[in-house]
Amino acid sequence: MGTVMATVPPAVSGVAPASDPAPVARSATRAGPVFAPVAAEIAETDRIFDRTLAPHRGPFGPLIEHLRHYRGKRLRPALLLLTARAVGKVLPVHHTLAAAMEMIHTATLVHDDVLDEAELRRHAPTVNAGWGNKVSILLGDMLFTHAFHLTSTVDGRACQITGEVTNRVCAGELRQVTERGNLELTEADYFTIIDGKTAALTECCGRLGALYAGASEEVAAKLATYGRNLGLAFQIADDLLDLTGTEDAAGKTLGTDLEQQKLTLPVIHCLHRLAPAEAAKLRDLIRTGGDGLGLRVLAALEKTQSVAHAKRRADEFARAARQELECLPRSECRTILETVAEWSVRREK
Template identity: 40%
Template sequence: MPVADEALATRLADRMLEVERALAGHVRSRAPFVTSAASHLMEAGGKRFRPLLVLLAAETGANPDSDDVITAACVVELTHLASLYHDDVMDEASLRRGAASANARWDNHVAILTGDFLFSKSSELTAELGADAVRIQARTFTRLVEGQIQETVKPGAGEDPLEHYLDVVAGKTGSLIATSARYGARFGGATPEVEEALTAYADIVGTAFQLSDDILDISADAAESGKTPGTDLREGVPTLPVLMARASAGPQDARLLQLLDSDLSDDALHAEALTLLRAHPAVEQARAYVVARAQEAKALLAVVPEGPVRDALAIFADHVATRTT
């Protein structure tokens, strides 16, 4: 997360060290094997975007150094980590964060149960934050799981595929990021008005973050992004540019539509589809949509006091919309 103010960046870095130390303790079990499995993805790295957002949102309140802020940061990161274990089983993924996924290193049973263990640890910590936090976490988890389930089913008859997909992303990704901002604002002592604004801001930015990934999957250069282009395309996963291309397709797009409905595990067909999609106006349309969502999120920051915290939140919204990695 880009933070221009040096003092704020230093405070956040110091607090993130506290979060990392706390997380290392929370994934420990009395059984060494469970500790090893639960530590696996955490030690592989990750952006730690959600706990960092908790800390940044807390800076809008009177008590940003509250111990509850650290606890809340651990809650959202443990929830996120738990969901990754389950995601990898559903996706039959072999890699996560450059390392073997838990299901590949052990098996699906271990991965699922390790995810359950992390969810339970997250729940224990949430209980320390009080009944309201438990209620917020439960609602967040409901949205997250609903999004995950919706992703496995096709849109119903008469349902807009793009709206269906955006609803999936809002549930799977936006919900926990929104709660990260809510927890930070609440336990940092921000006003209710600021808490609500930051929650809405983060819901939008969280969704935009995933949509940016969609665009990178099509447009990014492998050397720059560190990702293999067209992975979702090859696997037939519907993403924002693909759905927009389908929605706006004309007679000139017949070959692209034919390819999108084909088995793109074939390297030549995959390369042709990626080339056609990169040249399609839908990619720029998708970029414009994400930039517009970022602007919408930034407008919600008007109630946050002017200063480095608001600046950092605004810069981050822009960064999400235009990122290349």
């Protein structure tokens, strides 16, 4: 498969906002691209998601309701559904698969907030901030198992593909955790991590959408590669936001990467561009932390033009994603998929 590659306050007891009569349209607006061609399909995916968790509302009502704050852009289900529409048509099986992908994504967010000790997600307290780490871990596990149960209602191939992608996601997350504190991390190491933790799931959405719409293996591979490159571009942009964004705009806790000595692309580039003595001082500063860390790092990033470097890499992946769409006939959905690639590197949250 051709692609561009590089050398976790007080307990929350309130109930989530009332049912949204048009959740898809609002999600699409937040994401930037207009997902109108698959709006009804995304709404059906949301219904499957909610119906699957409905049996748990009795004992865990506020907790299940709080998950609404974790479901914002609907990017992954939209990607799967747009891919299906671009090569054929959306079938009921796509609704089930899209709900499973959104459950996997939500599970990773719940677990990530525990790992990052985050307190804010989409302008609301995280699950771990309200219920603690133990509940968060078990909730994420439950979402994973429900996702696998959903794919088991499709067929064995869907289970196999989903199993492979969750293996890659978990391996990427594990690699990231074990590399925390490694201030000698390379760009190649970074791309290996994000290829698993982020790009694997968007790649899977492209593949499943195409395959279950009747696309050939060749076309499905190209749309999987589109999803992979999109995920890489998206994660680089996310890591830039953690350094240069604002919590008001992003709606989540920022600055956790540096605090936990988790190196991302701009910082890696910076450390390898500085003179050895300067790089050693910056590594010591990151290792010891303290007041002024963020400003000192930002000054170093500006000196080495490392933010610009990361933006260029994100643009490269977004461009590579768009190129994979040339296998598709011109259509409204293809145009939206192209727009999604562009939005992934221009967003503010």
